[in-house]
Amino acid sequence: MLKDILPEKVFNGVSEIDQNLLNEIRLRNNRPIVVNVSGKNFYLNEYGVSTNPQDALKCDGGFINEIIRKVSNNSLYSINDQLINGYISYDGGIRIGVAGEIVSEHNEISTVKNINSLNIRIPHIVKNCSLNCYPLIVQNGQVNSTLIISSPGAGKTTFLRDLTMQISKRNLSVNILVADERGEISGGNNLVLGDNVDVYLNSTKQYAFENGIRSLKPDVIVTDEINLENDLEVIENALTCGVKVIATIHAKNIFDLKLKKNFSNILNNQMFTRFVVLNSNCGPGTVEGIYNQNLNCIYC
Amino acid sequence: MKIFLILVICISIFYLGVCFSKYYKKKLIFFNNLLNFCEILESQIQFKKITINQIIVENLNLFDFEFKQFLNEYYLKNNYNYSCMFLNSNENLIVKNFFKSLGKFDVKGEINNLKNQQNLLKIKQAEINDKNNKIGVLGTKLGSLCAILVFIILI
Structure with a gap:
């Protein structure tokens, strides 16, 4: 799933992380990419995670645009209602939180432009986790x-x-x-x-x-x-x-x-x-x- | 043997004429398909808000071979270098610009864009239709006439 939406460089880094432990990928424009693994935040580099911001992958505007393009399947209108509510749902229960510049028309939000932050949340199926209750x-x-x-x-x-x-x-x-x-x-x-x-x-x-x-x-x-x-x-x-x-x-x-x-x-x-x-x-x-x-x- | 050769030459000339007229007919069919596709996009985007890929996959069988192949290669397989052999560079550019303009707006913007694009495509379609009526039909006639002429001269 992530391969379909992430830019190649980002996916290469993410694929080095144990997918069962990966919770979030945070992309902020011109900032290092941060991943949440087992509840802890790390920088993402091409070889996996790092604690050093110097060798972290930096998110440029192109990354965010590419993800939006891929998630919407080149059809922005199909996700615009979700964008207005600040998120995009993707296959497999992946939810992408979005922050950017709000565009309003007649006091109603019509879209979000210049998107500068994405929070990709990866769902996990933990079988029988509710069984005790x-x-x-x-x-x-x-x-x-x-x-x-x-x-x-x-x-x-x-x-x-x-x-x-x-x-x-x-x-x-x-x-x-x-x-x-x-x-x-x-x-x-x-x-x-x-x-x-x-x-x-x-x-x-x-x-x-x-x-x-x-x-x-x-x-x-x-x-x-x-x-x-x-x-x-x-x-x-x-x-x-x-x-x-x-x-x-x-x-x-x-x-x-x-x-x-x-x-x-x-x-x-x-x-x-x-x-x-x-x-x-x-x-x-x-x-x-x-x-x-x-x-x-x-x-x- | 001589008659056989003459026949082959005549048939070839006739075939060339047919191909010439088919060239324009293909262009016309392609642009007709493109305009049909615009209408399908318009209704499906307004009604279902599904992605362009989904609309193409659901409606692929409604189109003729060349347009179907173009949709498949250019849009579904993202082969942006793909061009139609029977369209000239200007026509290929118009078609590619149309596809590049898709999917960049909300529903209202998308419909407005489609309407604008449709107007441009209709102008091109009328131009091709005109050429097809003038030159395309002439191709078959000219091919038949030349074939008969060559037959009379050579026999």
């Missing part, structure tokens, strides 16, 4: 509505993807709908999540929840990175329709989560009955604790 999330064939909590890069999506696979594998009668806003959970629909999984790719949560419930009759809806200000209503609506929701949210721990606006609504209405907190202390996806609807720790 599975018996606490699915009990007697009933799925608990679950909120997965962690700071960015701590393995939320990897955990969510595996949990979806586990539920699908073990409960054929549970229909799962994946509202995959950025193509990360389903790897751009390239990953097989299970025989009873439907995927709404690149759609908003609102569209996927409302139309999914109406037309696909899911038992569980899985979605990534919810926003307590905008998404609460659709989640509440799904729960009142009898659909369970498994979602992820950015927060360092349960205490940080409590500080978030609208979180009291979640607690008071007992919208989620399980809270899984992840950290990256022993590598991404380490389970710090599982809490019930009263925020009592049931697995620490």
Whole structure:
């Protein structure tokens, strides 16, 4: 996958790194290229990683333009909606964060030009990483509505993807709908999540929840990175329709989560009955604790 | 033996005439295909927003051999040195500039670009059509006449 989008020089360096440990490649215009390997940042050179910025590969504007051209397959219009939202999804669940100059028209962002930074995030499938928590999330064939909590890069999506696979594998009668806003959970629909999984790719949560419930009759809806200000209503609506929701949210721990606006609504209405907190202390996806609807720790 | 040789010469002259007219016909068909391709691009970009590569792959069978080959070599295989033998350098440049202009804008910009390109291509198509009617058709007629003339002289 990376070979298809990276300039040759960059790929040569990246190919020297163990792909299972590579998390991110950061390109900033006229700056040395930085890679994140096993949670630590290094400079990238033609032979792999380095701690010396002097021999690091420097990113020129050509690199960024080449990646954008390759990712869009010479069709910028096909990724413009994603660019406006600050990212590009690529095959295999690769997500490329984009920073540049915003172009607006009538107070609406029309595109991003002069792109000067890219953050290429490489997804990993960690088989059975959710298995320890599975018996606490699915009990007697009933799925608990679950909120997965962690700071960015701590393995939320990897955990969510595996949990979806586990539920699908073990409960054929549970229909799962994946509202995959950025193509990360389903790897751009390239990953097989299970025989009873439907995927709404690149759609908003609102569209996927409302139309999914109406037309696909899911038992569980899985979605990534919810926003307590905008998404609460659709989640509440799904729960009142009898659909369970498994979602992820950015927060360092349960205490940080409590500080978030609208979180009291979640607690008071007992919208989620399980809270899984992840950290990256022993590598991404380490389970710090599982809490019930009263925020009592049931697995620490 | 003599008659056989005369026949071969006459057929060759006739064939040359046919080839001459085919040269213009091929150009015309190529530009007709290119304009059809523009329309397909316009509708698919607005409707599905899929990439140009995907549009080409999905619609490749709708086109004639030469245009299909051009799309395959130039766009899908990124062989930017590929040129059509039956197009002159100016025509090849027009076609390549058209392909180079694709995929650089958002949907609205892309459609505007396609409309502009279509106008330019239509002018070229009309020019080729004109030449085909004037010279191309003449090629077959001239070839037949010359063949008959040579047959009468040599027999």
